[in-house]
Amino acid sequence: MSGVLPYPLLSLALLILWLLLNQSVSAGHVILGSVIAVLASWAMAALRPEKPRIRRPGVALRLVGMVVIDILHSNLAVGRIIVGSREPGVNAGFMTIPLELRSRHGLAVLSIIITSTPGTIWVNYDAAKGTLLLHVLDLVDETVWVRTIKGRYERLLMEIFE
Structure with missing residues (x-):
């Protein structure tokens, strides 16, 4: 799953944000929002951010x-x-x-x-x-x-x- 969707929580948050901003859960908005969320997740993976280590x-x-x-x-x-x-x-x-x-x-x-x-x-x-x-x-x-x-x-x- 991490190869197809490297940041699943980011993708989910972006999809939810897309749907909230458009105030619609129509099939078109869900599909378009999902595509944008996956592309953003891939772009984030290309940046290769260092994973935070929360000690406390x-x-x-x-x-x-x-x-x-x-x-x-x-x-x-x-x-x-x-x-x-x-x-x-x-x-x-x-x-x-x-x-x-x-x-x-x-x-x-x-x-x-x-x-x-x-x-x-x-x-x-x-x-x-x-x-x-x-x-x-x-x-x-x-x-x-x-x-x-x-x-x-x-x-x-x-x-x-x-």
Whole structure:
């Protein structure tokens, strides 16, 4: 099965997404979605991505919980900035954070966490220096952000992937 369908979960997820986006489960959409899902699975196999090795799944579950709570808090904070009396963008700024995390999978997950949290954007990662360039909507104290990224996320990602 892995020769015909190297990433079956990816293919299934893409087929479901196709059907949801088209809001139809007609035979034509199922066939077309299946063909697209299989072709995407073959394209992914051609890239030969390195398989992630999750060392501590319990820590991964704890990280997911923390990220969900942080996203909710960030939504409220950004909402207060936008709706409140403060002018949006007054404290916005860029900052550089040194990272010890070197795992490609860990860095990818960190970029997803940062970008999915309202008010922050992963701008650039310099692999040679091991630094992350981050844009923050409400940058009042850089040390709080460094402590948050390194203490809450990077430490757990290193436990999970390195």
